[in-house]
Amino acid sequence: MTNKIFTERDQRLLEDIMLQRRDVRGNNFLDKEVEDDILEKILLAASLAPSVGFSQPWEFVIIRDNKVKKEIAQCFEVENELAGKVFTNEKRQIYSKLKLEGIIEAPVNIAVFYKPSNKPVLGQNTMVETGEYSVVCAIQNMWLMSRALNIGMGWVSILDAQEVMKILKSPAENKLVAYLCIGYVKEFKEIPELEKIGWEKRKSIRTAIYNNVYSDN
Numbered sequence: 001m002t003n004k005i006f007t008e009r010d011q012r013l014l015e016d017i018m019l020q021r022r023d024v025r026g027n028n029f030l031d032k033e034v035e036d037d038i039l040e041k042i043l044l045a046a047s048l049a050p051s052v053g054f055s056q057p058w059e060f061v062i063i064r065d066n067k068v069k070k071e072i073a074q075c076f077e078v079e080n081e082l083a084g085k086v087f088t089n090e091k092r093q094i095y096s097k098l099k100l101e102g103i104i105e106a107p108v109n110i111a112v113f114y115k116p117s118n119k120p121v122l123g124q125n126t127m128v129e130t131g132e133y134s135v136v137c138a139i140q141n142m143w144l145m146s147r148a149l150n151i152g153m154g155w156v157s158i159l160d161a162q163e164v165m166k167i168l169k170s171p172a173e174n175k176l177v178a179y180l181c182i183g184y185v186k187e188f189k190e191i192p193e194l195e196k197i198g199w200e201k202r203k204s205i206r207t208a209i210y211n212n213v214y215s216d217n
Helices: 008-020 036-047 066-084 089-097 130-148 161-167
Strands: 058-063 108-114 152-155 175-183
Touching (some): 058 130, 066 108, 130 175, 161 175
Antiparallel strands (some): 152 175
């Protein structure tokens, strides 16, 4: 539809989906398969994301095989042990108790890759990283569509990207941007878990806004 105008109700609905989006961990996934048509909607949402020069530089590896999941989970365990050591005192203790992934528990894992173009891309010659940013936009679309479908999604960042690429037999030129866990959940928490336990406080958007230039103050 050309020049579609959205209503105030539509705007409130979108805001509500964003407010209710959560990063889902393994202790919240249900042992229930995600239907193919649901997965297709999530991937279609990814394909509708903006991309530099309309390059659409994303590729997806859908993982359901438990053997592959276990290999990825082992990669996580190695990196998670190292990651916990960067924190001290109370935060290290809290970190050790957190469930930070759902690789085995989630019915579907999706590895999202950036695939560089073999030809010049409009708008990418100066800021090359905009290709990867485009993939991140696709991931955000997946997250919001998943939530709208009442499907949970978690982003596992504590991984050795090169090791994951090796396990998934990725082309060398590709770059792993995200490893996602997707599935039905027991509940969508009222507020993000890390906010609830006091790991960090939610920032006011006003503290991140500057006018014209950064202030010297």
